[in-house]
Amino acid sequence: MIARLVLGALLSAMALGQLVSFDRMPDILTTYGLTSGAASTALAAALVAAEAVGGLWLLARPRSRNAAPAWLFTAVAVTWTVLAAQAYARGLAIDNCGCFGTYLAPPAALVRARRGRADAGLRRRTAAWKPKPGRKSRPRSNRGKAAPRSPGFRSGPRQGEERREVMMRAIWNGVVIAETPRTKRVEGNHYFPPESVKREYLADSPTRTLCLWKGMARCCTLTVGGESRPDAAWYYPRPSPLARRIKTHVAFGSGVTVEGTREQAEPRVGG
Secondary structure, X not given: OHHHHHHHHHHHHHHHHHHHOOOOHHHHHHOOOOOOOHHHHHHHHHHXXXXXXXXXXXXXXXXXXXXXXXXXXXXXXXXXHHXXXXXXXXXXXOOOOOOOOOXXXXXXXXXXXXXXXXXXXXXXXXXXXXXXXXXXXXXXXXXXXXXXXXXXXXXXXXXXXXXXXXXEEEEEOOEEEEEEOOOEEEXXXXXXXXXXXXXXXXXXXXXXXXXXXXXXXXXXXEEEOOEXXXXXXXXXXXXXXXXXXXXXXXXXXOOOEEEEEEEEEEEOOXX
């Protein structure tokens, strides 16, 4: 009886989590690569119905020997196992399995979400900080003599000298895929503005990945010189409000070299 109560509670929790976040369930199931559109919606509805019926049946009649709820639990377990196994075999990136909807996501996704919120809070506190009026910072005393500056040390370019700026590039197979003086860095990845990416080398792939705090990402396949690298880039066409600053920006995965070099710019004129 205890086992039936535990199974009933598990199925009911799964059905409740998926039902509350049902608007996201089709997208989550689409990331597994087997269904899309109406098929994903139908699969989500079938899973919620089976879990709800089986869970309530087991909780309401734990002493019953009827095998129907056990078969419902088996069908649900086999469905999720098949989805997970084929996704693993195909190397798909699934940030949230969807067993409980958008709740109880894997620890990695929760860590990224918490880290994103912590970074956002730190930026807000830093921007709002102001020194107290009338308070002067005391100069730090240096023990001994200060180290002499090297003859080549300069705090900045002088008049008439050429200044240089860093250009970020994404390179694969010896070809520059994207180039820009400024990227947006999130979780260690450089996101290139859409206008800086050479779209002729990219093609949308059917792969989708879901991040708990950024939203649904669309993957792209790189093709250069007749060679292809599936799902080597991704972007967020409709990110969550927390990640709106990287909307439609493109990031690149392993195998693609992202580097920064200093480019020669126009000579400075004036002081």
